[in-house]
Amino acid sequence: MKQNICSIADVTRMIGSGRTLLLAGDEDALRQLPKGDWIAGTIPYFISSEKGGMVSQELICATDISEAVAGVEIVNYDQNSLARVYSEGPAHGFSFIIIPATSKTHLSFALNAPNYKDFGVRPLIGWISGVHLNDLGKKTPKVFNGRTGEVLEEGALVMQATLPENKVAEIGIVNLFEQGDGDILTFTSDDFAATDVMVSGEKRSFAKYIVENKLDTKLPLVADYYGALVNISFQEVNEAEGVVKFYAPVFSGIRYKHAKVVPDYVKTFEERLCSECSIESDRVLFSCNCILNYLYSELEGKKTDPFVGPVTFGEIAYQLLNQTLVYLEISDF
Amino acid sequence: MDLPSKTHRTWQDIVTGKKTFQLKFLASKILLGRLTRSVSENPSPDNIKACVDQLYAVFEKNAKIPTVQEDITTIFG
Numbered sequence: 055m056k057q058n059i060c061s062i063a064d065v066t067r068m069i070g071s072g073r074t075l076l077l078a079g080d081e082d083a084l085r086q087l088p089k090g091d092w093i094a095g096t097i098p099y100f101i102s103s104e105k106g107g108m109v110s111q112e113l114i115c116a117t118d119i120s121e122a123v124a125g126v127e128i129v130n131y132d133q134n135s136l137a138r139v140y141s142e143g144p145a146h147g148f149s150f151i152i153i154p155a156t157s158k159t160h161l162s163f164a165l166n167a168p169n170y171k172d173f174g175v176r177p178l179i180g181w182i183s184g185v186h187l188n189d190l191g192k193k194t195p196k197v198f199n200g201r202t203g204e205v206l207e208e209g210a211l212v213m214q215a216t217l218p219e220n221k222v223a224e225i226g227i228v229n230l231f232e233q234g235d236g237d238i239l240t241f242t243s244d245d246f247a248a249t250d251v252m253v254s255g256e257k258r259s260f261a262k263y264i265v266e267n268k269l270d271t272k273l274p275l276v277a278d279y280y281g282a283l284v285n286i287s288f289q290e291v292n293e294a295e296g297v298v299k300f301y302a303p304v305f306s307g308i309r310y311k312h313a314k315v316v317p318d319y320v321k322t323f324e325e326r327l328c329s330e331c332s333i334e335s336d337r338v339l340f341s342c343n344c345i346l347n348y349l350y351s352e353l354e355g356k357k358t359d360p361f362v363g364p365v366t367f368g369e370i371a372y373q374l375l376n377q378t379l380v381y382l383e384i385s386d387f
Numbered sequence: 388m389d390l391p392s393k394t395h396r397t398w399q400d401i402v403t404g405k406k407t408f409q410l411k412f413l414a415s416k417i418l419l420g421r422l423t424r425s426v427s428e429n430p431s432p433d434n435i436k437a438c439v440d441q442l443y444a445v446f447e448k449n450a451k452i453p454t455v456q457e458d459i460t461t462i463f464g
Contacts, residue, residue, distance in 0.1 A: 173441070222453075279416055373417060
């Protein structure tokens with residue numbers, strides 16, 4: 055694992071010595087960094103190997119990918135040009151993307167990425183930048199292009215990383231949520247909000263359905279994509295207006311179920327790693343986890359070894375995910 | 388093992404849901420979640436061909452990845 059929580063001075067030294075870095079930190083900290091081979095997104099929440107979950111507006115989470123890659127390019131996209139993100143990924147390598155939360159590009163990517171040309175043909179991993187929860191509505195999430203010094207609150211930054219010939223990149227996820235035993239829920243349009251839901255073929259008010267069935271909205275909706283479980287997290291249930299908002303869009307035709315309870319995130323996480331994953335920590339180049347897992351599972355001070363990294367407003371493993379840990383492995387072949 | 392050509396019947400059977408496999412490669416699973424839905428809504432030959440093309444491209448371009456190799460073995464033996 056090459057992810058560490060560093061001081062601004064340490065990151066400045068790393069940039070000065072030509073390291074290639076993926077950074078996460080508070081806006082004020084990131085603004086103090088010199089130009090170099092790095093991209094960054096704003097967020098002050100991290101999981102560290104020493105302290106576990108933590109919040110800091112002075113420290114920066116630095117992922118040093120210098121030894122893993124043969125070369126990098128940094129590309130700015132907007133909500134339209136981002137449709138080329140898979141096609142333009144390096145033929146042998148991976149693309150690392152950061153998008154500011156609530157930007158038009160974030161919303162467009164969330165809705166449209168599964169239909170972008172060449173979806174899945176090349177690895178795309180990354181995250182949605184955010185702010186300290188006390189700064190919601192006061193500051194905007196941003197992304198930083200270290201080479202140009204640009205600071206963007208609209209658009210997306212992608213580091214296109216080419217790997218050495220004998221290396222290969224693979225993206226994985228750890229999602230502790232499983233489909234519960236309740237109704238199958240479907241929606242009639244692709245959207246971040248829903249007024250109606252189809253419950254076993256019957257059209258119902260989704261807000262009323264949630265209230266009547268006492269659904270815990272800290273637990274996401276879960277869809278089964280050919281064995282990959284994909285979450286949609288609840289943002290708000292407004293019963294008066296009859297609207298349910300999500301942190302990622304629901305898609306029409308996909309069959310969702312409300313998730314089973316995860317009583318102890320860290321314990322379940324450890325059990326899942328033991329039972330399903332064959333993770334070798336030295337192969338993991340990057341990982342990040344969701345702010346909702348951090349909050350709902352009270353991860354401050356708790357460790358999720360071997361995974362560390364930023365705690366984000368959305369995770370990207372080919373497409374936008376919620377309440378999911380995503381990671382990038384580099385291995386020999 | 389080598390990747391069987393796009394004309395191999397099994398590709399079509401996967402996107403139409405006639406055959407299902409427990410796959411490991413994340414991109415192909417997410418993609419198949421969408422493609423199988425697309426084919427169930429529109430089972431025309433043109434759509435099936437388009438879906439096979441997409442699925443095949445994901446396997447072909449990622450053929451060096453260990454889990455893709457495992458999935459190819461799972462599917463084609």
